[in-house]
Amino acid sequence: MSVTLRNAGETICGLALAVTGAAFAWTAWQLPEGDPGVPGPGAVPFALAVILAGFGLASAFRAARKQKVLSAAIDGNALLAMALIAAACLLLESAGFVVASTLFLFAGFRWLGGVALLPSAFVAMLFSFAVHVVFVKALGVALPGGVLSPLLGS
Amino acid sequence: MEAFSHLLGGLAVALTPQNLLYCFIGCFWGSIVGVLPGLGPLAGMTLLLPLTFKLDPAGAIIMLSGIFYGAMYGGSTTSILMRIPGEAASVITCIDGYEMARKGRAGAALTIAAVGSFVGGVISVIGLMLVAPRLAQAMLAIGPAAEFVMLTSALLVAGIASSSALSKTLVMIVLGLLLAMIGNDPLTAAPRFTLGFLQLADGLNFAALAIGLFGISEILLSLKLKQDERPRAPSLRELLPTREEVKQASMPTLRGSFIGFIFGVVPGVGHIVSTYASYALEKALSKRPEEFGKGAVAGVAGPETANNATTGSAMIPLLVLGIPAIPVTAVLLSALTVHGVQPGPLLVSEHPQIFWGLIASMLIGNVILVILNLPLVSLFVSILRTPVGYLAPLVLIICIVGVYSVKGSAFDLGVMALAGAGGYFLRLYGYDMSPLLLAFVLGDRIEVSFRRALMISEGDPVIFLQGPAAQTFLFLLVAALAIIAGGAFWRSRKKSAG
Incomplete structure (x- = not known):
């Protein structure tokens, strides 16, 4: 049995689902399961979690054994975008929307789109301010002002 | 005839310049939030909800419902052009709509979706006007056992319709059901899988999960698209479907209208x-x-018509019984309550201007949407000409704003980011996200109906096979599976013979 790198990814995916199922099952096990006449809050989730763990293991086993390689490879740009999203989400409330959005867009344009330095900075700032004005001033949505609160009047 | 005289009264309300303007604003804003990847009717309505507090009740509900069906129209645009559903009901359009776009038939797909949505919307409103109260009562009279059978059948149908392998679809259904169980138990209020986070007491935020699973993961997957994989913008002539395409779309449009209307009545499912x-x-x-x-x-044609045909019938439980069937009608309920209007059986007699004004405005709104959206099709198609590297950061930031604007919660942003990463990896290895989302939406009701039915029967599972309603749903499920299996068998025989 030979496991290629790509099938390894699919196998890991199946194993991750099995682990997720096991974690749900373990937590559901701690809840009251009730009896057949009055099923408790843990009964249905426990049954489902066991099914998920079983299906996950079966998927991992099948992926490890199959000869046909699924044409899928993790893209470096996708990982970079995930990191940028996480950073923007973490920065949003402390730095404020305009700063977090400008930094996110600037990095995104530069690294994901290969856009030149000045246009990236200009469009990132312009778009962030425009979104802030539309959502906060026109629509009344409370986006965090953060470090620019005194300037933005929010 | 009485219904039509009431409708005339409703038209008098809806055609006032003020309400016509609110209807137009709602439809336009709905189209925009539907078109913008990551946003949807729920976020769009929530964003404008504070503004409607300053309007009269009829104007408020006309504008908010305009956003609802406007987003249904607009949602198809991103589904077809970018494989990003504007909202959950547009998920299925991604499959063939996007493939049509890749073949250079984006314009035709958008036109078919717009016309189908118009037909479905109008038929649905006529149905709402004529048969709604009786139908709603019949559907709401079903017991928990029949409800469980019906919802489980719906999930099985989803499994058949999914594009991924059956085993992977089942995994996604189970995962979706489990995710739906995060939060306080609906029957005992015991916290489940909350990991001590108060933000999870009410469960995972639907918008955060949906935008993560579909919007974010789609953008992440699209980052490796080559330039030549993006379809070109069609010419004006190409926006028109061919005679063959019109023929292929006509019956699915009619069938979709009736399917959408019937399913739209069922709370939560529609x-x-x-x-x-x-x-x-x-x-x-x-x-x-x-x-x-x-x-x-x-x-x-079928799903897009069906999705818009639910907009009329989804109003039935809200207007007739005061029960919000889906999250967007919950926003409508909150808007009406703020104005001191309580939806329910007395709404028609006590506030006829609201009930019939809304129905009339939905008819007018559907006309506005066709006029508004078809000329803008070329503009929507041109979105694809923007390189993914430029567009992706803009769409991602709109997703972030969309999720944050619903509840102002940074925690929901974390849910969105995790769902996006999870969705990316799962989709990379052939798992379809649609069954997961459907199971998530239905999970709560499936569990509650299952447990209630067992309580009634004192643990006897035979209850799920008893009663005319449960047996009807089981019969329909078996019939549907038999038709599909029979069709597959017949096709395989024909293929091997020919």
Whole structure:
């Protein structure tokens, strides 16, 4: 049995689902399961979690054994975008929307789109301010002002 | 005839310049939030909800419902052009709509979706006007056992309609059901899987999960698209469907109207399941089912019509019984309550201007949307000409704003980011996210109906096979599975013979 790198990814995916199922099952096990006449809050989730763990293991086993390689490879740009999203989400409330959005867009344009330095900075700032004005001033949505609160009047 | 005289009264309300303007604003804003990847009717309505507090009740509900069906129209645009559903009901349109776009038939797909949405919307409103109260009562009279059978059947239909392997679809259904169980238990209020986070007491935020699973993961997957994989913008002539495409779309449009109307009445299920049911039906009835998933016209026309046909009937539980069937009608309920209007059986007699004004405005709104959206099709198509590297950061930031604007919660942003990463990896390895989302939406009700039915029967599972309603749903499920299995068998025999 030979496991290629790509099938390894699919196998890991199946194993991750099995682990997720096991974690749900373990937590559901701690809840009251009730009896057949009055099923408790843990009964249905426990049954489902066991099914998920079983299906996950079966998927991992099948992926490890199959000869046909699924044409899928993790893209470096996708990982970079995930990191940028996480950073923007973490920065949003402390730095404020305009700063977090400008930094996110600037990095995104530069690294994901290969856009030149000045246009990236200009469009990132312009778009962030425009979104802030539309959502906060026109629509009344409370986006965090953060470090620019005194300037933005929010 | 009485209904039509009431409708005339409603038109008098809806056609006032003020309410016409609110209807237009709602439809326009709805189209925009539907078109913008990551946003949807729920976020769009929530954003404008504070503004409606300054309007009169009729104007408020006319504008908010305009956003609802406007987003249904607009949602198809991103589904077809970018494979990003504007909202959950447009998920199924991604499959064949996007494939049509990749074949250079984006314009035709958008036109078919717009016309189908118009037909479905109008038929649905007529149905709402004529038969709604009785139908709603019949559907709401079903017991928990029949409800469980019905919802489980809906999930099985989703499994059949899914583009991924059956085993992977089942995994996603189970995962979706488990995610739906995060939060306080609906029957005992015991916290489940909350990990000590208060933010999870009410469960995972639907918008955060949906935008993560579909919007974020789609953008992440699209980052490796080559330039030549993006379809070109069609010419004006190409926006018109061919005679063959019109022929292929006509019956699915009619069938989708009725499926959408019927499913829209069922609380909670309506707009999402109707699209799956329509897709599964069209696939089962098609002479060329192998084209489904590769750009079948019926795969766009049926679900898009069905999804808009639910907009009228989804109002029935809200207006007639005061029960919000889906999250967007919950926003409508909150808007009316703020104005001191309580939806329910007395709404029609106590506030006829609201009930009939809304119905009339929905008819007018559907006309506005066709006029508004068809000329803008070329503009929507041109979105694809923007390189993904430029567009992706802009769409991602709109997703972040969309999720944050619903509850102002940074925690929901974390849910969105995790769902986006999870969705990316799962989709990379052939797992379809649609069954997961459907299971998530239905999970709460499936569990509650299952447990209530067992309580009634004192643990006897035979209750799920008893009663005319449960037996009818079981019969329909078996019949649907038999038709699909029979069709597959017949096609395989024909293929091996020929």
